[in-house]
Amino acid sequence: MTDRFDASAVPAGPTSSAAAGARDLHGFIAGLPKAELHVHHVGSASPRIVAELAARHPDSKVPSDPEALVDYFTFTDFAHFIDVYLSVVDLIRTPEDVRLLTYEVARDLARQQVRYAELTITPFSSTRRGIDELAFMEAIEDARKAAETEFGTVLRWCFDIPGEAGLESAEETTRLATTDRLRPEGLVSFGLGGPEIGVPRPQFKPYFDRAIAAGLRSVPHAGETTGPETVWDALTYLRAERIGHGTSSAQDEKLLAHLAEHRIALEVCPTSNIATRAVRTLDEHPIKEFVKAGVLVTINSDDPPMFGTDLDNEYAVAARLLDLDERGVADLAKNAVEASFLDDAGKARVRGEIDTYTAGWLAP
Numbered sequence: 255m256t257d258r259f260d261a262s263a264v265p266a267g268p269t270s271s272a273a274a275g276a277r278d279l280h281g282f283i284a285g286l287p288k289a290e291l292h293v294h295h296v297g298s299a300s301p302r303i304v305a306e307l308a309a310r311h312p313d314s315k316v317p318s319d320p321e322a323l324v325d326y327f328t329f330t331d332f333a334h335f336i337d338v339y340l341s342v343v344d345l346i347r348t349p350e351d352v353r354l355l356t357y358e359v360a361r362d363l364a365r366q367q368v369r370y371a372e373l374t375i376t377p378f379s380s381t382r383r384g385i386d387e388l389a390f391m392e393a394i395e396d397a398r399k400a401a402e403t404e405f406g407t408v409l410r411w412c413f414d415i416p417g418e419a420g421l422e423s424a425e426e427t428t429r430l431a432t433t434d435r436l437r438p439e440g441l442v443s444f445g446l447g448g449p450e451i452g453v454p455r456p457q458f459k460p461y462f463d464r465a466i467a468a469g470l471r472s473v474p475h476a477g478e479t480t481g482p483e484t485v486w487d488a489l490t491y492l493r494a495e496r497i498g499h500g501t502s503s504a505q506d507e508k509l510l511a512h513l514a515e516h517r518i519a520l521e522v523c524p525t526s527n528i529a530t531r532a533v534r535t536l537d538e539h540p541i542k543e544f545v546k547a548g549v550l551v552t553i554n555s556d557d558p559p560m561f562g563t564d565l566d567n568e569y570a571v572a573a574r575l576l577d578l579d580e581r582g583v584a585d586l587a588k589n590a591v592e593a594s595f596l597d598d599a600g601k602a603r604v605r606g607e608i609d610t611y612t613a614g615w616l617a618p
């Protein structure tokens with residue numbers, strides 16, 4: 255686990271009101287209704303599911319022992335992370351694997367009181383590995399509907415281009431996202447993921463133009479592993495409405511002012527940035543600079559089991575870095591609602607749940 259916020263690790267004792275406060279905040283976060291805007295489909299597979307799939311496919315290098323996955327999910331750098339990520343993608347071979355994974359991810363989100371999640375899915379990686387495209391769409395939709403009925407968690411999809419796989423992957427992702435026969439009902443946005451070095455954003459402009467024309471919202475990753483110029487490119491060429499990570503934006507004051515002025519939210523994933531070594535330590539994470547500049551900050555988990563985290567832990571980490579109390583944490587949760595692609599009624603509903611929960615928690 256990467257610097258997991260563990261309130262119980264704070265020395266307790268009769269004089270330790272800080273410890274009691276930290277424990278209370280942990281409890282508050284656990285029950286807080288939340289929205290998750292940046293979480294990857296395959297990257298959310300629990301160790302149990304990964305181990306189960308690995309046992310089913312002994313030709314894979316992924317360990318089938320959940321304990322061994324902790325080591326396997328320790329990354330030397332971002333490129334190593336992507337290698338490991340793709341080895342898990344290789345385990346998902348049938349529409350039933352896709353359905354099971356999606357349903358279990360929703361269950362994990364619901365357990366953390368996530369009322370609404372935009373899940374980033376990379377359909378190209380599955381269709382190129384031989385999963386039938388229509389069966390793939392049916393599998394995710396089937397799981398989405400079951401999750402909403404059974405867990406009360408509303409799921410929406412972001413289809414992302416795995417940029418390093420080239421323009422063939424951009425064309426295929428755009429086709430899957432914009433062809434009426436295939437486009438799933440839950441699809442709301444269009445993204446761009448994978449490594450940024452050597453993968454300039456401007457080349458994807460025609461694909462984002464087509465996706466936006468088809469009614470999808472633009473949410474590329476940018477500034478995770480490269481500088482602020484990549485975030486500018488995402489804004490200029492891909493017409494980004496939110497930025498995945500955007501970590502390096504902190505190096506450019508004008509960019510921070512632009513993000514703040516235009517209410518372009520950053521999808522901040524603190525533990526991910528440490529696990530992939532994009533940022534050296536949590537204390538060096540620029541989240542404080544973002545808040546100081548007035549940027550709309552949302553808190554997200556990215557690839558939680560791979561990074562030994564979950565959304566509750568990311569909120570706890572953010573609370574520590576930003577020195578927040580319950581109201582401050584609730585405001586972060588409301589930022590995610592504001593930046594989400596929920597309709598107005600949906601936003602009002604989740605915001606209302608957050609307010610009611612917070613008032614109840616703080617009532618004497």
Ligand SMILES: O=C(O)c1cccc(C(=O)CC[C@H]2O[C@@H](n3cnc4c(=O)[nH]cnc43)[C@H](O)[C@@H]2O)c1
Pocket residue numbers: 294297336339340343374375376378379380382414415416417418419447448449475478526556557
């Ligand atoms: O699927 C393939 O065959 C393939 C071939 C070449 C390159 C790729 C990729 O680059 C896939 C990257 C994959 O990583 C996902 N992801 C998960 N977490 C992150 C993150 O923190 N930053 C960027 N990308 C991330 C992303 O959704 C892509 O699907 C694939």
Ligand SMILES: [Zn+2]
Pocket residue numbers: 292294447475498556
């Ligand atoms: Zn991501």
